[in-house]
Amino acid sequence: MPATQLAADARRTPRHAIDISQLRKTYAAAGQSPPKEALKGVDLAIPTGSIFGLLGPNGAGKSTIINIMAGLVNKTSGRVSIWGFDQDVNPRQSRASIGVMPQELNIDPFFTPRASLEVQAGLYGVPRSERWTDEILELVGLTAQAGSYSRHLSGGMKRRLLLAKALVHRPQILVLDEPTAGVDIALREMLWDNIRKLNARGMTVILTTHYLEEAQEMCDEIAIINHGEVVARDTTRELLAGAEGKTLVIDPGDWTGDLPPLPDGVTTQRRPDGTLALRYAPLQMQADQIIDRLRSAGVPMVDLQTEQPHLEDVFRQLTG
Ligand code: ADP
Ligand code: MG
Secondary structure, three states: OOHHHOOOOHHHOOOEEEEEEEEEEEEOOEOOEOOEEEEEEEEEEEEOOOEEEEEOOOOOOHHHHHHHHOOOOOOOEEEEEEOOEEOOOOHHHHHHOEEEEOOOOOOOOOOOHHHHHHHHHHHOOOOHHHOOHHHHHHHOOOOOOOOOOHHHOOHHHHHHHHHHHHHOOOOOEEEEEOOOOOOOHHHHHHHHHHHHHHHHOOOEEEEEEOOHHHHHHHOOEEEEEEOOEEEEEEEHHHHHHOOOOEEEEEEOOOOOOOOOOOOOOOEEEEOOOOOEEEEEOOOOOOHHHHHHHHHHOOOOOOEEEEEOOOHHHHHHHHHO
16 A cells, blocks of 8 residues: 555545543652642644644643553543544544654664564554555665664664654554654754655644744644643644744844843843844834834944744743
């Protein structure tokens, strides 16, 4: 079966790849720790075909949502439907519809990448004739390492192997938990590239991240999670349109003095390229108020421009 048929069962393509309602999770008390209410009634519908971002600070509950979807953690209550299959009613079909790249690097060091994929395919009951091991290895760039022991792979290669393992059963939905946490830029680009390719083939992709640029760059739609609740849910475009922050970027040439006091609410940052980024809320002030202060303090402005809001502004407004 060619990979272009990943999600080809159009007879029953649901509108929402994932449909979660009133999902709650309380982790039981363990040792000194009291019970932890990690999810407090999450409702989330993820459109089929999207690249969807679950965004939130550490401890927000992102991995808990994903691990429940993957069947790795038991929910306390609520309903989870995967590719139209209620997880409690059709556990087998819902599990077969989803592939998860976990946050932790759990790789068997004594298997080669090819063997790992074959074993994984066996676990999912994929018949030999339907396996696409070589194609997956090619896709994630591990063809040359296909026969080396996994313990000899670099961290980045191990991560790509985890992605490969999530694909063996041709899931319609691919879930990546912090796929680029702690990886270098080259690997991040490669993973993004893989994700876009898979999405173009029809896979719905769900990823968690606490990197805002990543979400902004990759995701069509985003849910922001904080303290176990969805605090915002919209297209990336709409979220950005509703953001209040703007940034005034000034190139002060080789000036290195101290900035004068600026209007309340302005935050400043010196960027690696030597420019000064002054973030402000356009509803509260205009750029010229900031520029006036700088000019009267004698700060040179070789060049200046404003930048539109970043997801970071939305995020800060919502998560404090
Ligand atoms: P995120 O992935 O957004 O960082 P998690 O879903 O991992 O958040 O965690 C949400 C909350 O649940 C955190 O407070 C975390 O400490 C807690 N938690 C996660 N897993 C467990 C567990 N196995 N036992 C107890 N508490 C947990
Ligand atoms: Mg997590």
